[in-house]
Amino acid sequence: MASPWWLVMVLVCLTGCAAPWTQVGGRLAAPSLNVEADLPQGWMQFNRANSEQARQLVMGELVGWTVADAAPDSPLFITRDGALLQYINFQRLKVGKDLEHTKKKFAQGLLPQEVAEVELDEVRSDPKVTNFELVENVPMQIDGRPGFKLVYTYRTKAGLELKRSHYGLLLGEWVYRMQYQAPAQYYFERDLETFERVRTSVRFNAKA
Amino acid sequence: MITFGRPEPDMRRAFPIPPWIQQYGWPFIGWGILLILMAACASTHLTPIGAGGQAFRLQDDERRLWARAQEEQERLDKSGLLYVDPDLESYVNEIARRLLPPGVPSQDLSIKVRILQNPLLNAFAMPNGTIYLHTGLLARMENEAQLAALLGHEITHATHRHSAKHFRDVQNKAAALSVLRMTTAGVGNVFGGLGGLAGDFVNLLGTVGAVASIYGYSRDLEREADLEGFRRLINVGYDPTEASKLFGHLQRKLDEEKDTKEPFFFGTHPRLQERIDTYTELLRTQYPREAAARGRLRNAEPFLARTQRLLLDNAVLDLRIGRFNTAKVTIEKFLQQAPSNPRALYLLGEVLRQQATSEHTAQAVQAYKSAMTSDPEFADPYKGLGLLYYKQNQREWALPLFERYLTLAPEASERGYIDAYVRELKAGGSR
Numbered sequence: 001m002a003s004p005w006w007l008v009m010v011l012v013c014l015t016g017c018a019a020p021w022t023q024v025g026g027r028l029a030a031p032s033l034n035v036e037a038d039l040p041q042g043w044m045q046f047n048r049a050n051s052e053q054a055r056q057l058v059m060g061e062l063v064g065w066t067v068a069d070a071a072p073d074s075p076l077f078i079t080r081d082g083a084l085l086q087y088i089n090f091q092r093l094k095v096g097k098d099l100e101h102t103k104k105k106f107a108q109g110l111l112p113q114e115v116a117e118v119e120l121d122e123v124r125s126d127p128k129v130t131n132f133e134l135v136e137n138v139p140m141q142i143d144g145r146p147g148f149k150l151v152y153t154y155r156t157k158a159g160l161e162l163k164r165s166h167y168g169l170l171l172g173e174w175v176y177r178m179q180y181q182a183p184a185q186y187y188f189e190r191d192l193e194t195f196e197r198v199r200t201s202v203r204f205n206a207k208a
Numbered sequence: 209m210i211t212f213g214r215p216e217p218d219m220r221r222a223f224p225i226p227p228w229i230q231q232y233g234w235p236f237i238g239w240g241i242l243l244i245l246m247a248a249c250a251s252t253h254l255t256p257i258g259a260g261g262q263a264f265r266l267q268d269d270e271r272r273l274w275a276r277a278q279e280e281q282e283r284l285d286k287s288g289l290l291y292v293d294p295d296l297e298s299y300v301n302e303i304a305r306r307l308l309p310p311g312v313p314s315q316d317l318s319i320k321v322r323i324l325q326n327p328l329l330n331a332f333a334m335p336n337g338t339i340y341l342h343t344g345l346l347a348r349m350e351n352e353a354q355l356a357a358l359l360g361h362e363i364t365h366a367t368h369r370h371s372a373k374h375f376r377d378v379q380n381k382a383a384a385l386s387v388l389r390m391t392t393a394g395v396g397n398v399f400g401g402l403g404g405l406a407g408d409f410v411n412l413l414g415t416v417g418a419v420a421s422i423y424g425y426s427r428d429l430e431r432e433a434d435l436e437g438f439r440r441l442i443n444v445g446y447d448p449t450e451a452s453k454l455f456g457h458l459q460r461k462l463d464e465e466k467d468t469k470e471p472f473f474f475g476t477h478p479r480l481q482e483r484i485d486t487y488t489e490l491l492r493t494q495y496p497r498e499a500a501a502r503g504r505l506r507n508a509e510p511f512l513a514r515t516q517r518l519l520l521d522n523a524v525l526d527l528r529i530g531r532f533n534t535a536k537v538t539i540e541k542f543l544q545q546a547p548s549n550p551r552a553l554y555l556l557g558e559v560l561r562q563q564a565t566s567e568h569t570a571q572a573v574q575a576y577k578s579a580m581t582s583d584p585e586f587a588d589p590y591k592g593l594g595l596l597y598y599k600q601n602q603r604e605w606a607l608p609l610f611e612r613y614l615t616l617a618p619e620a621s622e623r624g625y626i627d628a629y630v631r632e633l634k635a636g637g638s639r
Binding site: 105112132134139 | 288
């Protein structure tokens with residue numbers, strides 16, 4: 001009786017221990033997102049194959065993180081030291097799709113300013129966000145296309161002050177998000193330049 | 209094959225069943241379980257604070273509930289979610305003070321009312337007497353008597369120690385469940401079961417009270433809060449018919465607005481119906497004279513004057529979460545009192561513009577123009593109307609509005625966008 005039982009347990013353990021993160025670096029081509037970008041060396045990418053495990057392991061109460069299991073709008077999520085210390089997140093959302101915290105929706109024909117407003121409302125309506133402060137809201141070209149840049153700070157329920165740089169644009173039927181988030185003290189400034197390098201390297205495919 | 213419940217022969221050798229169990233068998237265990245249950249059951253009978261002139265002493269579990277409430281309060285106070293309006297806060301607290309039963313010593317229970325910036329229908333009392341009201345609930349009230357009805361209900365939760373009662377009730381049920389689990393889990397699981405039980409109780413402390421205060425108590429406790437709150441409402445001189453009107457009004461609002469599912473106690477149909485039923489019955493059976501009396505306090509005017517600013521601030525929150533109808537209704541309520549208020553007219557324009565239908569767009573233009581007429585120096589309507597025209601490619605109308613906006617609000621956070629539109633429009637571009 002004992003042998004097959006323990007064998008099953010060992011197999012279950014081995015499956016569960018697979019790493020949820022893989023190293024990234026160099027040029028990323030993400031056909032599912034219609035986007036390419038240069039990723040920093042030494043950062044780790046969230047491995048969707050273990051999404052459930054990784055979600056429990058690192059997501060915690062991070063705001064704005066929606067694990068999109070459907071392939072077309074799955075996010076690229078990378079970090080160097082762990083998601084609580086910094087992350088860069090690429091994501092795209094289909095126009096008309098329900099958002100998590102506001103009933104407003106993205107619609108075709110919205111100005112970048114209006115897309116930014118919906119994004120801000122989505123963050124500010126999140127009950128886990130407290131002490132929200134908008135630092136910057138400006139128009140920004142992203143790969144030569146009109147978009148926006150938001151910078152804001154907020155606190156988690158546990159009191160940690162986080163700062164987020166959030167770029168976005170509406171392309172066809174998709175809203176693209178590029179976000180960098182880290183604790184406001186020390187960590188945000190430390191990796192901001194890396195994020196800006198990634199952000200300026202972003203190229204959207206012609207069909208995007 | 210793996211079997212559960214009955215120890216395998218090897219297990220019987222490892223954990224021998226004591227001879228006294230073998231001799232007296234399961235009846236003995238049954239009595240043991242009953243004794244454990246009785247020991248675990250804490251009394252849910254707690255005297256209301258100040259009742260019969262008795263000195264109030266916190267019990268151990270209650271002290272922990274209060275400490276947990278204090279932690280929650282500190283977090284809320286630092287969250288930036290408190291609605292800051294000293295006049296309104298002192299007004300609301302004054303009403304609460306009047307509703308507090310005379311026998312409750314202030315050193316035992318200090319009632320404080322705080323307002324949270326939240327458009328959802330909710331109010332809750334912490335066990336230590338701090339009451340939180342959401343702006344969304346205040347925005348839907350019509351007069352002071354309705355506010356008093358709600359405060360009377362919440363104050364009773366605190367004076368009658370409902371958090372502690374509820375906690376003990378849940379604790380007792382959890383103990384019963386755990387003992388039940390022990391009986392079905394077999395001898396080998398008894399110690400594991402006790403360990404888990406202790407852990408569950410630790411987890412329950414501090415969480416149950418807070419959760420109950422937000423999501424509501426048992427039907428009996430809520431009814432007691434209705435009853436006592438109602439009595440206080442009448443003693444202070446308010447019109448008792450306003451209590452059922454408030455909850456009926458909230459029910460109708462829920463039906464009309466249908467924007468978002470309300471997750472809290474005062475936003476659910478059955479709970480509102482329970483309140484209406486209780487108050488209607490009380491009026492019919494115990495207070496028919498007070499129900500028919502004229503001249504009892506409603507105080508609509510002072511209430512509406514004090515909550516005027518809150519209406520618009522709450523409409524902004526509703527707009528933010530995309531509840532366009534709710535925001536519009538609230539702004540229109542405000543405009544009934546101050547029909548030419550430029551901020552209200554501008555916000556109405558925003559609600560209509562963001563709904564983005566041709567019918568709404570025409571109304572938005574009108575609202576923005578009215579706001580400009582009311583206060584030509586108020587910048588925001590120029591931006592709103594400018595955006596509307598810009599999106600309609602009406603360049604010659606959009607440009608002067610944007611320029612006016614930039615003149616009036618040189619430090620505006622969205623200046624970058626408007627600057628870009630102005631440059632584009634001056635260069636002869638169009639969308």
